[in-house]
Amino acid sequence: MDGMTTQGVRATARIEARADGRGGTALPVLDGEGPLALRRTRSSGTEARVTLVGAMSGPLGGDHLAVEARVGPDAHLRVGSAAATIALPGQAGGEARYDVRLDVAEDGELRWLPEQLISAGGSELSVVSRIELRRGARLVFREEQVLGRAGEDPGRLTSRLTVRHDGRALLDQELACGPGAPGGWDGPAVLAGRRALGQLVVVRPEFEEEPPPARLLGEYAALTPLAGPAVLVTALAPDALLLRRIMDEALHDLT
Numbered sequence: 001m002d003g004m005t006t007q008g009v010r011a012t013a014r015i016e017a018r019a020d021g022r023g024g025t026a027l028p029v030l031d032g033e034g035p036l037a038l039r040r041t042r043s044s045g046t047e048a049r050v051t052l053v054g055a056m057s058g059p060l061g062g063d064h065l066a067v068e069a070r071v072g073p074d075a076h077l078r079v080g081s082a083a084a085t086i087a088l089p090g091q092a093g094g095e096a097r098y099d100v101r102l103d104v105a106e107d108g109e110l111r112w113l114p115e116q117l118i119s120a121g122g123s124e125l126s127v128v129s130r131i132e133l134r135r136g137a138r139l140v141f142r143e144e145q146v147l148g149r150a151g152e153d154p155g156r157l158t159s160r161l162t163v164r165h166d167g168r169a170l171l172d173q174e175l176a177c178g179p180g181a182p183g184g185w186d187g188p189a190v191l192a193g194r195r196a197l198g199q200l201v202v203v204r205p206e207f208e209e210e211p212p213p214a215r216l217l218g219e220y221a222a223l224t225p226l227a228g229p230a231v232l233v234t235a236l237a238p239d240a241l242l243l244r245r246i247m248d249e250a251l252h253d254l255t
Contacts, residue, residue, distance in 0.1 A: 008062025008090060011036050015069040017048055017077040017108075024048070025075045036065060039082075047076040052114065054083060059098055060090025061124060066099040071108035071137075081114040084146075084240075087155060089122035095156075100129040102141075109138040116144040116196075116240050119178060123155030135166040136205055139230075140255060142247060144198040146240050147177055147191075154178040154195070163201060163230070170228045171201065194220060194236035196243040202254045203230040212254065221246050 013036035016029035025048035032038040037053040052067065059065050071077050087096060104110045119125060133139055143161065147154035156178040163171040175197075177185050184190060191197065208229040216222050221235035233250045237243035 008060060008064065008094075008096065009034055009058065010064050012066040012068065013038055013052065015050055015067075015077070015079065016072070017070070017075040018072040019074040025077060029070075035059075035063075036067065044078075045076075047078050047109075047111075049078045049080070052079065052081040054081070054085065058088060058090070059085070059096035059125060060088050061096055062090055062094045063096040064099075065097070066101065068101045069103070069110065069112075071102075071104045071110045073105045074107050075105075076109045078111040078113065084115045084118050086118045086120055086149075087123040087125040087157070088120050089124075089155070095124040095126055098125060098127045100127070102129070102131045102139075104131075104133050104137040104139060106134040106136040108134075111140040113140065113142050116146050116244075117157075118146045118149060119154045119157040120149055121152045121155055123157075125155065125157050127157070127159045129159075129161045131161075131163045131201075133163070133165045133170075133203060137165075137203065138205070139163075139201065139203040140251065141201040142198065142251070143200075144196070144240070144243055144247065145177075146243075147195045147197075156180050161199070161201075163203075165203065165228050165230065168228070170203070170226055170230055171232060191236060192220070194238055196237045196240050198233075198235050198237075198243050198247050200233040200235075200247055200250055200254075201230060202233075202251075203228075204255075205229055207231065217250055218246060221250070223250065 011034035211225040
C-alpha cells in the first residue's frame with residue numbers, strides 16, 4: 001500500500017482462489033491493505049468464502065482503492081462485505097476511485113455479492129468494474145447503489161461495468177448520477193426519482209442454449225438476456241431494503 005498521501009489513501013486488496021485437489025477451494029493469496037481488510041469465513045461445500053471488512057471510513061475524496069480477485073479452474077469463490085460502503089467527501093478533496101478487477105478461469109465460479117454502495121452528499125466517486133471470464137466460467141455479480149443517506153441529496157457517482165466472456169464483450173455500460181452528471185439522470189426515462197438502483201449479472205454455460213426469457217420483475221425491474229450465456233437484471237426502488245428484496249428474488253430464480 002502507498003498509504004496516506006496528500007491525495008488520499010492508495011490501497012489494493014488481492015484474492016486468489018484455486019482448487020485444492022480434494023474437492024474444495026484454497027486461498028493462496030488473501031492480502032488486504034489499509035481500509036481493505038479481508039477475512040476468510042466458514043466455507044460451504046466446494047466454495048471458499050471471503051468477507052471484505054472496511055477498516056476505515058471511505059472511500060474519501062482523493063482515495064484510490066482497488067479489489068482484485070482471480071478464480072482458477074474448478075475453484076469456487078464467494079465474496080461479500082461486512083457492511084455498506086459509504087462514499088464521503090474528504091479533506092484531500094477531489095474524486096475518489098474504486099476499482100474492481102475480477103478474473104474467472106474455465107470451469108471456475110465467482111459469486112460477487114457485496115453490500116450496497118452509498119453515495120453521500122458532497123462526495124465524488126468513480127467505480128470501475130472489469131470482469132474477464134473464460135469459456136465455461138460461472139459468475140454472479142451484484143451491484144447496488146444508494147443515492148444519498150436518509151433525507152440527503154446524493155454526491156456525484158459514476159459507475160462503469162465491463163464484462164468480457166471468452167475474449168468478447170458481453171456487457172459494457174456506464175451510469176452517472178448526482179451533481180455534475182449529464183442532465184436528465186433523475187428524469188422519468190432514467191431513475192424516475194428512485195434513489196436505489198441495482199444490477200445483477202448471471203453467467204452460466206447452460207444459458208448458451210436455453211437463456212431465460214426477457215421479462216418484467218416489477219414496475220421498475222426487468223430481466224434481459226445478453227448476447228452470450230448471460231442475463232442482466234436491472235432494478236430501481238425507493239429504498240435499499242426494497243431493492244435488496246427484488247435482487248434476492250431474481251437471484252433465487254436464476255440460480
